[in-house]
Amino acid sequence: MSLALLCPGQGGQHPAMFARVQGDAAAEPILRYAADLLREAPEALAASEARFDNAIAQPLVCAATLATWAALRARLPSPGLVLGYSVGELAAHGVAGSVTPQVCLSLSRARAACMDAASPADGGLLAVIGLSRRRIERLCEACAVAVAIVNGEDHFVLGGRAAGLQAAQREAEALGARTLRLPVHVPAHTPWLARAADAFAGTLQDAAVRTPALDVLAGIDGHRIASREDVIRSLSRQLAQPVDWHGVMAQAIERGARVLLEIGPGSALARMARQAHPDCEARAVEEFQTLEGVVDWVVSALERQAMH
Known part of the structure; x- marks a missing residue:
């Protein structure tokens, strides 16, 4: 039974997102580089409304994820898998060694720039819970929006322009669904960002990218990343x-992950994992007061799963 790391996307940023790694010697170089890249301390940006601006949000999420893993890495067993949600997939490659933390943070800034340049000014994302895939597809066609993320059999994130998202929200709620506009201002993971995918592929091609040292699963279809070209293909196509x-x-x-640890800001991935896979144990670093508590839980959870 193996440990899997879950690297979140945007949406969970908050003022205390760097609190657990402040002063940690292993995390410090990552935080320092993030400050140089963003020209302000990441903890200061996290405390401002700028934390939801795409150009700031993506580096902040990656910096928090990488700094947390740097602080935990020497204290935990090597993970069997690393998974990333949206920009978290880029952070996952930083964790897995496909790119250095510095390259990862630089790429997160470039990714955001590619997305902002291609995105319509009124783009965004809408979560919809409680409708079947068939109904969601009809809704997308009727409202001129697109499926951006599949979180579950009846849990989707839709992307599009403001008018389409507003229409989809009204229609979904009329059908009995729960909806939530997300604090993300680009229609990520939809055809609106085709130009961004092409541009980011070129950026990745020129970057110091290599085959990951840990197993990473691609966000678009779950296959195991097996080469440098595969890293570039999966990270660009998912835009x-x-x-x-x-x-x-x-x-x-299916690959044996039974203990799941979310290592970035927020706890949404751990919560979804607990709901979808109740036989597994899933927690987020942010559910613990200290990193020592995280380590104790992971070790105990792996022991419990080994006895099953």
Whole structure:
């Protein structure tokens, strides 16, 4: 039974997102580089409304994820899998060694720039819970929006322009669904970002990218990344294609992951994992007061799963 790391996307940023790693010697170089890149301390940006601006949000999420892993790495068993949700997939490659933390943070800034340049000014994302895939597809066609992320059999994120998202929200709620506009201002993982995918592929091609040292599953279809070209292909294609998080998690379970640790800001991935896979143990670093508590839980959870 193996440990899988879950690297979140945007949406969970908050003022205390760097609190657990402040002063940690292993995390410090990452935080320092993030400050140089963003020209302000990441903890200061996290405390401002700028934390939801795409150009700031993506580096902040990656910096928090990488700094947390740097602080935990020497204290935990090597993970069997690393999974990333949206920009978290880029952070996952930083964790897995496909790119250095510095390259990862630089790429997160470039990714955001590619997305902002291609995105319509009124783009965004809408979560919809409680409708079947068939109904969601009809809704997308009627409202001119697209599926961006599949989180579960009845849990989707839709991307599009403001008018389409507003229409989809009204229609979904009329059908009995729960909806939530997400604090993300680009229609990520939809055809609106086709130009961004092409541009980011070129950026990745010129970057110091290599085959990961740990197993990473691609967000668009759950396959194991096997080469440098595969890293580039999966990270660029997911900008304009839906992320199948539901399928990725199913693949992780099939590959033996039974203890799941979310290592970035927020706890949404751990919560979804507990709901979808109750036989596994899933927690987020942010559910613990200290990193020592995280380590104790992981060790105990792996021991419990080994006895099953």
